[in-house]
Amino acid sequence: MTGNRRLWGCRRPQCRGPKYRTRSLRSKLTLVNVVLLALGITIATAVSLFGLRHYLLDSIDSELTMSRGGLRNSQLTIEQIESLSSLAAIMDKISPGRPGGGGSLPPPDSVFVAVDAQGEPIHLAGFVPTERQRALARAVADPAALSRQDGVREVTVAGDPYRVVGARLGDGSTVLISTSTKVVHESLLLALKFDAAVGGLLLVLLALITLVSANRTLRPLGDMVETATAIAEGDLTRRVPGRHDPVTETEQLRLALNAMLQQVESAYVTRERSAAQLRRFVADASHELRTPLSAIRGYLQLYEKGMLGTEAERARALGRMTGEADRMARLVDELLTLARLDQRPVLRLRPVDLSKLVRDAADDLRAQQPERPLEVAAAGSMLVQADESGLRQVIGNLLTNIRTHTPADAPVRVELGRSDEGEVRLHVHDEGPGMSDEDAERIFDRFFRAGGGGAGSGLGMAIVHAVVRSHDGAVAVRTAPGAGLTVTVTLPAPTPGGTPDVRPTPGGTPTGRP
Numbered sequence: 486m487t488g489n490r491r492l493w494g495c496r497r498p499q500c501r502g503p504k505y506r507t508r509s510l511r512s513k514l515t516l517v518n519v520v521l522l523a524l525g526i527t528i529a530t531a532v533s534l535f536g537l538r539h540y541l542l543d544s545i546d547s548e549l550t551m552s553r554g555g556l557r558n559s560q561l562t563i564e565q566i567e568s569l570s571s572l573a574a575i576m577d578k579i580s581p582g583r584p585g586g587g588g589s590l591p592p593p594d595s596v597f598v599a600v601d602a603q604g605e606p607i608h609l610a611g612f613v614p615t616e617r618q619r620a621l622a623r624a625v626a627d628p629a630a631l632s633r634q635d636g637v638r639e640v641t642v643a644g645d646p647y648r649v650v651g652a653r654l655g656d657g658s659t660v661l662i663s664t665s666t667k668v669v670h671e672s673l674l675l676a677l678k679f680d681a682a683v684g685g686l687l688l689v690l691l692a693l694i695t696l697v698s699a700n701r702t703l704r705p706l707g708d709m710v711e712t713a714t715a716i717a718e719g720d721l722t723r724r725v726p727g728r729h730d731p732v733t734e735t736e737q738l739r740l741a742l743n744a745m746l747q748q749v750e751s752a753y754v755t756r757e758r759s760a761a762q763l764r765r766f767v768a769d770a771s772h773e774l775r776t777p778l779s780a781i782r783g784y785l786q787l788y789e790k791g792m793l794g795t796e797a798e799r800a801r802a803l804g805r806m807t808g809e810a811d812r813m814a815r816l817v818d819e820l821l822t823l824a825r826l827d828q829r830p831v832l833r834l835r836p837v838d839l840s841k842l843v844r845d846a847a848d849d850l851r852a853q854q855p856e857r858p859l860e861v862a863a864a865g866s867m868l869v870q871a872d873e874s875g876l877r878q879v880i881g882n883l884l885t886n887i888r889t890h891t892p893a894d895a896p897v898r899v900e901l902g903r904s905d906e907g908e909v910r911l912h913v914h915d916e917g918p919g920m921s922d923e924d925a926e927r928i929f930d931r932f933f934r935a936g937g938g939g940a941g942s943g944l945g946m947a948i949v950h951a952v953v954r955s956h957d958g959a960v961a962v963r964t965a966p967g968a969g970l971t972v973t974v975t976l977p978a979p980t981p982g983g984t985p986d987v988r989p990t991p992g993g994t995p996t997g998r999p
Contacts, residue, residue: 604627625651629659646666708739774813842877895969
């Protein structure tokens with residue numbers, strides 16, 4: 486990511502600026518890794534340098550200790566040492582290339598000096614003490630005490646560090662033997678610089694690798710931020726995209742977030758649809774109730790003003806008011822039925838002979854419209870586990886819908902059967918004018934009437950749909966303009982044994998079997 490996308494893809498104004506960048510998780514991860522590596526390099530360098538220093542100084546101290554031990558054990562005197570020095574000089578002149586000749590002289594980083602009881606350097610083999618020997622004698626405050634010690638002391642001679650030991654000779658004189666540790670300290674400083682250079686390079690490489698790795702690993706989080714921002718701005722269809730190289734944890738988070746967003750979108754759409762249906766329901770219910778109330782109010786005003794002078798007029802007005810009151814009562818009953826079904830009431834399911842209910846409803850239709858051709862294929866017995874009153878209402882509403890919205894001579898066929906899976910299917914077909922596809926999609930909406938008008942309350946098919954769903958069934962329609970209408974009701978197979986069953990409609994609370 487580049488630019489403002491460094492901060493997980495956040496493009497808001499408040500996500501910009503140095504204060505916000507310092508809190509970037511990517512920066513924190515890089516800083517933590519660099520600090521940990523720097524700490525590890527520092528500790529490793531310190532331990533290695535300390536070990537190297539200890540090893541080199543221990544080697545020097547061992548040589549000094551061996552030299553001191555040799556002088557102590559030999560019990561040499563100053564005169565003997567001078568004689569040995571003279572003999573060594575003669576042999577070196579005779580055989581300059583002989584082993585043990587000039588190469589046996591002390592190396593230049595070593596200082597050997599003999600001191601008297603007052604700590605002053607003395608002549609040895611006719612040689613005047615050098616300035617470095619005098620500086621060594623001055624650096625050791627008490628040579629006699631040093632000769633009695635077994636340890637090695639560190640002193641500074643002419644600005645250079647030295648390790649020094651003392652040895653007491655046979656005549657009581659003291660000899661100081663020292664070796665410079667300047668080379669050791671220079672080696673340690675060189676090693677420190679090398680370790681610092683390599684460590685710095687490693688820190689830079691680690692910072693770059695961490696930034697690249699964090700940028701790649703945490704990129705899905707940036708996608709999530711962008712998706713959340715888009716959803717907050719109103720785009721509920723946005724989802725977190727997948728990656729070709731998903732990390733297990735981030736991929737699990739992406740899948741969980743997408744599932745949550747899908748639930749949020751579904752809940753939002755459902756709420757909006759429910760709110761729209763509620764507004765339409767209230768408006769339709771108000772309209773349906775306003776018509777009979779207006780009619781009743783009109784007749785009452787006519788009566789109050791004395792405009793119904795004759796007995797016939799008063800009887801006619803009373804009959805009209807009674808009819809409108811019955812219409813309101815039916816409308817209220819249907820609304821209460823739908824409200825009860827919406828609350829998912831507990832249904833008492835019992836074995837019901839659906840064939841008998843179909844034949845009874847067909848007889849009612851023949852009585853109301855004797856001239857209508859009606860064919861019923863529901864012989865025998867067809868048992869289902871259902872609420873009898875609910876199924877009576879379903880069949881009655883289907884036939885009432887045909888009686889109200891089709892011509893009186895339109896043929897009707899009612900057929901009842903069972904599928905191979907044991908489901909019970911009721912087909913109610915009429916050869917009326919049929920419906921358009923748009924009207925068929927809304928046939929189960931409340932207060933819907935095909936064509937925007939017509940008789941009836943517009944609640945019959947909504948009640949059919951609600952009752953069938955409460956029985957875990959389904960309702961389907963097949964229609965076309967001029968081809969009539971076929972309604973198919975499918976109910977689940979009855980339970981073995983046909984025992985009564987008390988259970989809630991979908992979403993309710995089970996109450997068990999009686």
